[in-house]
Amino acid sequence: xxxxxxxxxxxxxxHIVFILGVIIILMPVILVLSVSLSDESSIFVxxxxxxxxxxxxxxxxxLWQDRVNIxxxxxxxxxxxxxxxxxxxxxxxxxxxxxxxxxxxxxxFFSFFVFFTILFGGGLVPWYMVYTNLVNVKDSLLALILPxxxxxGFNVLIMRTFFQNLPSALNESATIDGAGEFRIxxxxxxxxxxxxxxxxxxxxxxxxxxxxxxxxxxxxxxxFYSLQYVMQKTLMDIQFISQQSGTGNASSxxxxxxxxxxxxxxxxxxxxxIVLAYxxxxxxxxxxxxxxxxxx
Amino acid sequence: xKPHKPIRKFLEKNKVLLLMMLPGFLYLILNxxxxxFGVIIAFKNINYAQGILGxxxxxxxxxxxxxxxxxxxxxIRNTLLYNSGFIIINLIFSVGLAVLLNELRNKLAARFxxxxxxLPHLFSAVILGYLVFAFLSADYGYxxxxxxxxxxxxxxxxxxxxxxxxxxxxxxxxxxxxGYLSIIYLAAIIGLDKEYYEAALIDGANKWKQFSRITLxxxxxxxxxxxxMQVGRIFFSDFGLFYQVPMNSGSLLQxxxxxxxxxxxxxxxxxxxxxxxxxxxxxxxxxxVLILSVNLIVRKVSKENALF
Numbered sequence: 001x002x003x004x005x006x007x008x009x010x011x012x013x014x015h016i017v018f019i020l021g022v023i024i025i026l027m028p029v030i031l032v033l034s035v036s037l038s039d040e041s042s043i044f045v046x047x048x049x050x051x052x053x054x055x056x057x058x059x060x061x062x063l064w065q066d067r068v069n070i071x072x073x074x075x076x077x078x079x080x081x082x083x084x085x086x087x088x089x090x091x092x093x094x095x096x097x098x099x100x101x102x103x104x105x106x107x108x109f110f111s112f113f114v115f116f117t118i119l120f121g122g123g124l125v126p127w128y129m130v131y132t133n134l135v136n137v138k139d140s141l142l143a144l145i146l147p148x149x150x151x152x153g154f155n156v157l158i159m160r161t162f163f164q165n166l167p168s169a170l171n172e173s174a175t176i177d178g179a180g181e182f183r184i185x186x187x188x189x190x191x192x193x194x195x196x197x198x199x200x201x202x203x204x205x206x207x208x209x210x211x212x213x214x215x216x217x218x219x220x221x222x223x224f225y226s227l228q229y230v231m232q233k234t235l236m237d238i239q240f241i242s243q244q245s246g247t248g249n250a251s252s253x254x255x256x257x258x259x260x261x262x263x264x265x266x267x268x269x270x271x272x273x274i275v276l277a278y279x280x281x282x283x284x285x286x287x288x289x290x291x292x293x294x295x296x
Numbered sequence: 297x298k299p300h301k302p303i304r305k306f307l308e309k310n311k312v313l314l315l316m317m318l319p320g321f322l323y324l325i326l327n328x329x330x331x332x333f334g335v336i337i338a339f340k341n342i343n344y345a346q347g348i349l350g351x352x353x354x355x356x357x358x359x360x361x362x363x364x365x366x367x368x369x370x371x372i373r374n375t376l377l378y379n380s381g382f383i384i385i386n387l388i389f390s391v392g393l394a395v396l397l398n399e400l401r402n403k404l405a406a407r408f409x410x411x412x413x414x415l416p417h418l419f420s421a422v423i424l425g426y427l428v429f430a431f432l433s434a435d436y437g438y439x440x441x442x443x444x445x446x447x448x449x450x451x452x453x454x455x456x457x458x459x460x461x462x463x464x465x466x467x468x469x470x471x472x473x474x475g476y477l478s479i480i481y482l483a484a485i486i487g488l489d490k491e492y493y494e495a496a497l498i499d500g501a502n503k504w505k506q507f508s509r510i511t512l513x514x515x516x517x518x519x520x521x522x523x524x525m526q527v528g529r530i531f532f533s534d535f536g537l538f539y540q541v542p543m544n545s546g547s548l549l550q551x552x553x554x555x556x557x558x559x560x561x562x563x564x565x566x567x568x569x570x571x572x573x574x575x576x577x578x579x580x581x582x583x584x585v586l587i588l589s590v591n592l593i594v595r596k597v598s599k600e601n602a603l604f
């Protein structure tokens with residue numbers, strides 16, 4: 001009895017600790033959401049607060065008027081994320097398969113070829129020069145897809161380990177049945193590798209969706225502004241979002257912006273998709289991390 | 297002709313596998329290997345008219361220049377102090393969080409807490425910038441408008457207050473990373489053999505004893521690997537954290553400038569190719585040496601935990 005009581009007390013204390021943690025984690029998000037739903041004039045008086053003093057959707061209706069730019073940015077980010085994730089998964093899986101095969105004579109060389117890129121890099125400047133001088137990606141969708149994110153060495157090695165742990169009998173019997181290497185990869189290896197494909201796919205999706213650095217250094221044409229970049233510009237300079245419209249009545253538009261609340265509404269618009277996709281993400285994220293950790 | 301025969305035979309036999317690797321191979325050359333050769337920029341006085349190869353060699357002048365500035369001391373100090381702080385604080389918080397998560401008996405609640413602690417990991421640096429701004433904005437931020445008056449203190453212009461930023465960035469980094477790291481440790485703890493704990497219970501070991509005598513020693517390999525991987529990268533920083541969260545504020549550079557942001561600023565704002573690539577090369581080489589030495593140490597201590 002005594003033991004039970006004691007342990008249920010400690011369970012309650014545990015829950016208190018975690019509830020505090022949950023509050024600390026969610027607080028900033030709630031603050032931003034609340035400001036975006038507030039009336040601008042009440043913010044001038046009492047600042048940002050966790051519960052809107054006077055509820056208003058003015059910020060969102062302003063963003064709705066200005067939706068062309070935001071939807072365009074969404075479109076850029078969405079296409080980059082989809083194209084980038086698919087290509088990067090394909091390339092990663094294509095490269096990881098041969099170096100997972102014991103029969104492949106050059107597998108050690110090609111493994112090291114990837115591994116060395118994790119250990120040493122040329123630094124930002126030469127990397128930037130390659131993408132601006134050798135292949136000119138400036139102001140193109142390519143600038144958001146090609147650099148850096150397409151494939152990370154770690155992903156290749158994680159996938160190789162997963163492939164290696166699949167039973168080698170699969171390969172042998174498929175070879176006897178007359179399947180070529182490519183067919184084995186596509187029809188046998190990949191379907192069995194969904195956990196690792198999902199994990200790395202999700203990490204790549206997140207990386208492409210959240211990327212702002214490539215926009216920052218390669219993009220100056222507003223046609224290719226990604227969602228994160230528009231968000232960043234809005235945070236630094238609230239006028240940015242209306243200047244974008246480039247309409248004749250820009251100045252009257254500027255005067256009518258509820259600047260503080262629009263800024264935060266922009267953040268909510270940017271956070272939205274991630275939070276909505278989260279329940280789906282979360283399952284694989286925990287699974288994937290477990291796989292990775294067991295391997296490590 | 298004769299020596300070519302084995303090569304041709306090899307190519308024929310492994311044609312498909314080699315073709316499969318081709319896209320990745322070419323990409324690595326473009327994205328990683330050509331920039332490695334680009335490090336010669338650090339030893340040249342780049343002149344656009346002459347091109348990279350045609351520009352004059354200047355030896356170590358760019359490095360001398362860099363290390364003679366005040367910036368060199370500041371960015372190296374900041375990079376090392378921040379990263380050491382991050383490693384220690386993340387370790388304490390994430391291992392603690394993992395152990396506590398593992399103690400929860402209500403599985404539904406545990407899943408909910410897990411989802412919440414992972415959430416910040418999904419946010420981009422830009423979103424982090426917004427979340428911090430909501431608290432720190434000089435005019436209407438929660439801290440200036442609510443917390444400081446309540447404490448009887450004067451409002452501050454946080455984006456000009458360099459001294460505050462080490463604390464702010466520590467808090468932000470912990471908020472963002474601890475939950476994610478804790479899931480990795482949690483996975484390791486769940487994988488442990490339950491029998492140790494049953495035996496310990498029979499011997500009357502309390503929770504603290506169980507933690508310090510069983511859990512900690514058993515997950516030590518995972519902790520060591522994770523920590524050493526971070527130590528090996530101690531010369532590299534999370535660019536987004538140091539650029540977006542302080543909103544690129546010039547008056548904060550004393551405490552927010554790290555090697556990565558310095559290289560970026562020197563490249564974009566000043567167009568100083570030589571000095572910024574010297575700083576970048578310095579960072580890469582020290583990082584490389586660190587990773588190799590860290591790995592050597594791990595191999596000495598326990599071979600199976602070595603990174604390679």
